[in-house]
Amino acid sequence: MYRKYFDPLDYNLSADFRLTKLSDLKADKNGYGDGQHHQGLIPESKPTPVVGIGLDSCVIPIRHGGLFLVQSTAFFYPLVDDPYVMGKIACANVLSDVYAMGAVEVDNMLMLLSTSNKMTDKERDIIMPLILQGFKECAEEAGTTVQGGQTVINPWLIVGGVATAVCTQNEIIIPENAIVGDVLVLTKPLGTQVAVNAHQWLENPDRWNRIKSVITEDDVRKAYQRAMNSMARLNKIGASLMHKYNAHACTDVTGFGLLGHAQNLAKHQKHDVSFVIHNLPIIAKMATISKACGNAFGLLQGTSAETSGGLLVVLPREQAAAYCKDIQAQEGYQAWIIGVVEKGGRTAKIIDKPRIIEVPAKDTEGELW
């Protein structure tokens, strides 16, 4: 239970969601991440709440050989009970921003770590190496290494990192080319925040009483396992296949929720388009919980924060099904066509009564999905 090193009395929302709380903070208009344009490439950096939602990674032309630097950074507080899995999730989430740009060959990762000054030596010696190991193994799975980083002491445990890819221009997909008739694909189900919170409520009778009439403990535990599995999964194959199937734009879904990231992506399009979302694939039973909580999570409104969520990919209509099928073939995970690109003013919306897709549709004995 190393989560106690992040004090829920101080703050009890999921890590990514907390970020939006900073959006009031006014920075110098010329301040960081506010986007100087670079040769027509993506001007803006990773969403920094300080300056509002931007795009996923910075893409910077370097002095050498027409190459570009694609970088992202993120750090997190403990979100799940298992430190090894937390390391993997943090790593997958940092990489996801780079993958969203189509860059799949990451040259290096740095790791940012803070132990908690409230840990005993023994706790620290068990927990921190597990986080390190999870982070490192996830980086290996991504075909990169973790070389460099820094560790400090802090009241709260922190785990984060930096991903850097040096790419040729054709390795990057500038996410601005959606056209009318394209479709929207999502590569992971929504609901990670709801699952993680519901799992915490198992230990909180007040909270549990609010939802126990609509869900069983077993269902919550299973949803939590699915959320962990999903958050720790890399978006690498989804990113790589964007090149094969000619994706026109992409973002990953994290702290601002599906709609927040869809709106942000829409805003950056070259053409007069809007995104309309019809379907919401959601980890099984999480829509039910969300409704029982009076939609406080915003899950069905697309505003529930996700950690290490899927890619939201804009694909030519005739390629989308093949893209989803290829992900299924290579990874064994479903992807879903969730919406369409229409003529419009660079906005995004979810239709009034979206279709909820329970993921998985039914439980299979002994299998997670």
Add this chain to the structure above:
Amino acid sequence: MYRKYFDPLDYNLSADFRLTKLSDLKADKNGYGDGQHHQGLIPESKPTPVVGIGLDSCVIPIRHGGLFLVQSTAFFYPLVDDPYVMGKIACANVLSDVYAMGAVEVDNMLMLLSTSNKMTDKERDIIMPLILQGFKECAEEAGTTVQGGQTVINPWLIVGGVATAVCTQNEIIIPENAIVGDVLVLTKPLGTQVAVNAHQWLENPDRWNRIKSVITEDDVRKAYQRAMNSMARLNKIGASLMHKYNAHACTDVTGFGLLGHAQNLAKHQKHDVSFVIHNLPIIAKMATISKACGNAFGLLQGTSAETSGGLLVVLPREQAAAYCKDIQAQEGYQAWIIGVVEKGGRTAKIIDKPRIIEVPAKDTEGELW
């Protein structure tokens, strides 16, 4: 007085020094930053206390054009009262690790920031933009930009960053070529930790009583100003001139103190050499304070932590004076020959009674140095 967002009751040493406290933490032997060798280049990452002292930056060959990725990251807690200066210091310190490798063209910086949940909204709206501004202006001075980063909330205020340079091999100085007869040059005076702490003691009668017989309040304030000026100063010119004067090796002096970093640099040499340090340039009066505290800081032993310290450069004997003179001409700051390279077993030491060089030698009315 935004320093209150780093709680000194929890930890009252200077930021860098705290890192060494983590050195007991055992990581997986294959864990991060432990150095896989890359084509004869620097195998090891930035000193990560988790795995012991390494070298300053990671240097990683990338897939394209024989280029190398040089990266470093560091983050800090508030160390000085002025948030704008703190932003500059954090930026200068992150850049310093890359400069120590001879890489002077930095392609991008990311900024890592945490506001404190103990701040009022008003404090936050004043303090955080000042830190951002300091960081950003320092990056501009370095000829790079800050594009990307993340901001979170935390009990303690954190400011840090990532510096990335993509370099050709001849832009990097692999710090392993010291030979017998070389000399050691230091480009900033020591004593930043002592100066910062002494300045804090002005508000702590118990502590102040221990040193007030040896120093005046004015002297402490002046030393603090000098320390801030020194910590906020870039090591860029010192790094750039290493190429002109054929430096054989270099490291920057930070959390492990002059001797710690000298020993680490010695350990990585190709030849059978040792470093012997004869002179200690120290911010005026700080040696006196250190002695009055029973050498608790380790300043005269070379173990006092520095933040954003100078470069420790190994130069051919016949080039060293010209190197120092050139820094003086370009920047108006002194550099000092502090030691020699002898035959030995890759260690470093400070001689028994090193010469203390007071910096500046005497006060000039109206001037800092």
